[in-house]
Amino acid sequence: MTGKARPAPALEGVASAERLLTILSAFRKGDSALSLAELSARTGLVKTTIMRLAVSLEGFGYISRTPEGQYRLDAELLRLGMIYQQSFRLEAHVVPVLETLVERTGESASFYIRRGDNRLCLFRVDSPHRLRLHVRPGDRLPMDGSAIAQVLRLFTTSPLPPEAATLDFPLYTAGANDPHVAGMAMPAFGPEEAFAGAVCVTGPITRLTAEAAEAVRPVLREAAARLTRSLGGRMPESPALPAGRRSGE
Known part of the structure; x- marks a missing residue:
C-alpha cells in the first residue's frame, strides 16, 4: 500500500536567535565599536535586551567590550569568515x-x-x-x-x-x-x-x-x-x- 507523502512542516525561526543575529548585522563597514545606544537605534531592540544578548555573544567570542564600554566584533567571526572562504x-x-x-x-x-x-x-x-x-x-x-x-x-x-x-x-x-x-x-x-x-x-x-x-x-x-x-x-x-x-x- 502506498502511503501519502507528508507535507514538510512549516518552520519558523527562533526569536532569540534572530535578535542575536540582528545585533551582529548592525555593524557596518568602518565601525570600530558601537555604543549601547547606537546598537539600540540600529536594531530597534531595547538596551536591556541587547545587554543580555551581548553576554551570550561575548561568551562565544562574537563580540567583545572595549574599556569604554562599547561593543566591537571579535575574533570568532574572523575564524568563521576564513572557514567560509576556504570551503567555498x-x-x-x-x-x-x-x-x-x-x-x-x-x-x-x-x-x-x-x-x-x-x-x-x-x-x-x-x-x-x-x-x-x-x-x-x-x-x-x-x-x-x-x-x-x-x-x-x-x-x-x-x-x-x-x-x-x-x-x-x-x-x-x-x-x-x-x-x-x-x-x-x-x-x-x-x-x-x-x-x-x-x-x-x-x-x-x-x-x-x-x-x-x-x-x-x-x-x-x-x-x-x-x-x-x-x-x-x-x-x-x-x-x-x-x-x-x-x-x-
Whole structure:
C-alpha cells in the first residue's frame, strides 16, 4: 500500500536567535565599536535586551567590550569568515576571469551578488588607469538603476520578469547612479543554471562610452561564459531565459 507523502512542516525561526543575529548585522563597514545606544537605534531592540544578548555573544567570542564600554566584533567571526572562504573558494574561479577582463578592456572588473536591498561586491580587480571608480570587495551599494543592479534584480526574481526576454545582455548603463560612471553587467550561472552573480565592467563615462561598450560586449559575454563553465554551470542559449533555479532558491 502506498502511503501519502507528508507535507514538510512549516518552520519558523527562533526569536532569540534572530535578535542575536540582528545585533551582529548592525555593524557596518568602518565601525570600530558601537555604543549601547547606537546598537539600540540600529536594531530597534531595547538596551536591556541587547545587554543580555551581548553576554551570550561575548561568551562565544562574537563580540567583545572595549574599556569604554562599547561593543566591537571579535575574533570568532574572523575564524568563521576564513572557514567560509576556504570551503567555498569562489575567489579561485572568479578572480582569474576578472583579471582577464581588465587586461582585455583596460577597465575595472567586479563580481557582485545581491544581499537584500543592496548589491555586494565580492571580488574586484582595478583598472590600471589612475582615473577609476573606487570600490572595494565587501562594499555594499544600493540596488539602483545601474546595469549591475538590473542584472541582480532580474535574476534573483522568481519567476523571471517577462521583460527580461527583450533585453540584450550584457546590459549597459551610463550615469545611472553617478553621472561620471558607466558600467556593463552580465549574469553568470552555477550548476543547474542557478544564478551565481553578476560579472561587471565599470569605468569613467568618458572612456566607457556607448561606442566603447560595443567592443567590450563580446569580451564580457565570453568572460561570463568562462566563469559559468568554471563553476560547473552552463550558460543558457538566451541568458535572459535560464531554465533552472535562481540564486537563493
